[in-house]
Amino acid sequence: MAKVDKDNANSGVVSKKERIINALVFIGLCLGAVVMVFPLIYMVATSFMTKNQILSGQLSIIPDPWVNGKYAEVLNKANFISGVLNTIKVEIPVLLIGGFTSSLAAFGFAKMRFRAKGALFMGLLATIMIPFAVIMIPQYVMFTKLGWTDSLLPLIVPACFGNVSMIFFLRQNLSSIPNDLMDAAKLDGCGYFRTFAQIFFPLMKGAVGTQLTLWFMGIWNDYLAPVIFLRSEANWTLQVVIRSFNAYYAIQSDYALIMAASVIAMIPTITLFFCFQRVIIESVAISGIK
Numbered sequence: 001m002a003k004v005d006k007d008n009a010n011s012g013v014v015s016k017k018e019r020i021i022n023a024l025v026f027i028g029l030c031l032g033a034v035v036m037v038f039p040l041i042y043m044v045a046t047s048f049m050t051k052n053q054i055l056s057g058q059l060s061i062i063p064d065p066w067v068n069g070k071y072a073e074v075l076n077k078a079n080f081i082s083g084v085l086n087t088i089k090v091e092i093p094v095l096l097i098g099g100f101t102s103s104l105a106a107f108g109f110a111k112m113r114f115r116a117k118g119a120l121f122m123g124l125l126a127t128i129m130i131p132f133a134v135i136m137i138p139q140y141v142m143f144t145k146l147g148w149t150d151s152l153l154p155l156i157v158p159a160c161f162g163n164v165s166m167i168f169f170l171r172q173n174l175s176s177i178p179n180d181l182m183d184a185a186k187l188d189g190c191g192y193f194r195t196f197a198q199i200f201f202p203l204m205k206g207a208v209g210t211q212l213t214l215w216f217m218g219i220w221n222d223y224l225a226p227v228i229f230l231r232s233e234a235n236w237t238l239q240v241v242i243r244s245f246n247a248y249y250a251i252q253s254d255y256a257l258i259m260a261a262s263v264i265a266m267i268p269t270i271t272l273f274f275c276f277q278r279v280i281i282e283s284v285a286i287s288g289i290k
Contacts, residue, residue, distance in 0.1 A: 041061060043263060046255060047070055047071070047256050047257075047262075047263055048063040049063045049064075049067065050067055050256070051256070054253070054255050067256060070256045070257050071260045073257060073260070074257060074261045079236070079244070080241055080245075080264075082234065083240065084238055086152065086237045087219070087238045087239075090156055090237065091216060093156050093160060094155075094159040094160060095216060098159045099208060101160065102162040102163050102170065103166075103170055104196060105167045106167045106204075107170075107200055107201075109121050109171045110170075111174060111179065111200065112192060127164055128165065132224060132225070136228055139154070140228060140229065150230060150231045150235060152230075154229040155219075155226060165211075166211040169207065169211055170207055170208065170211065174200060177200065177203055181199055182195065209276070213273075213276050217269045220238070220265075220268060221239060222239060223239040223243065226239065227239075242262060245258050245261050
């Protein structure tokens with residue numbers, strides 16, 4: 001009998017015990033997926049429900065009857081459109097300038113030689129462990145003295161100096177590229193910036209695009225920093241606008257409108273993730289993080 005099991009293992013035949021284990025694991029993963037996805041499905045369904053159905057206390061994901069006007073109502077709200085535009089105003093300079101400075105810093109840490117490079121890099125990584133709640137009050141005081149509060153500058157200017165997570169991932173990506181390219185560029189008379197721009201940056205465009213996608217999602221969903229630094233409704237970003245919807249329309253029990261606004265705000269991030277999920281997973285794998 002032991003010899004038969006050994007022959008089955010060598011021939012690649014899955015035993016009955018392994019099939020049962022695989023089936024149980026598959027069922028468990030399916031149940032976990034349902035638990036994770038159900039709130040999203042319920043949110044979309046609620047955006048088409050009437051007030052009476054939402055407040056009935058009965059759990060249902062099928063609207064009866066269907067209400068189709070909430071999405072148009074949200075898009076007709078001036079403050080919602082303003083929130084989207086303000087978020088885009090933050091996204092564009094941060095992703096362009098911050099992406100460039102982050103990739104340049106990653107190139108420096110990966111390929112350039114200078115004193116205390118390792119210590120500086122470890123110090124930079126240590127800042128990831130500092131939660132935003134620790135530094136938000138000193139930042140608020142500093143930006144108030146600069147006269148930047150109630151404007152988008154506190155959300156734009158610091159991020160333009162780079163993103164630590166992006167620097168780390170790009171450095172890991174550059175570490176897999178042979179240093180011989182750096183030596184060849186020196187022999188051809190290329191300076192550091194030309195070497196970065198013409199040789200290494202084209203090789204890391206996929207990783208840069210992946211990190212910019214993740215950074216876009218983070219900025220788009222950011223709530224804490226905007227709610228601290230922005231007071232005027234005209235400067236509110238998208239997540240702060242949705243918070244105001246929740247505060248105002250919840251009193252009127254208009255939860256369908258709140259859910260419709262949340263679904264619209266969620267569409268760009270979900271679309272980006274599904275479009276680039278393979279590249280994102282590959283980038284994380286290349287970085288060595290598991």
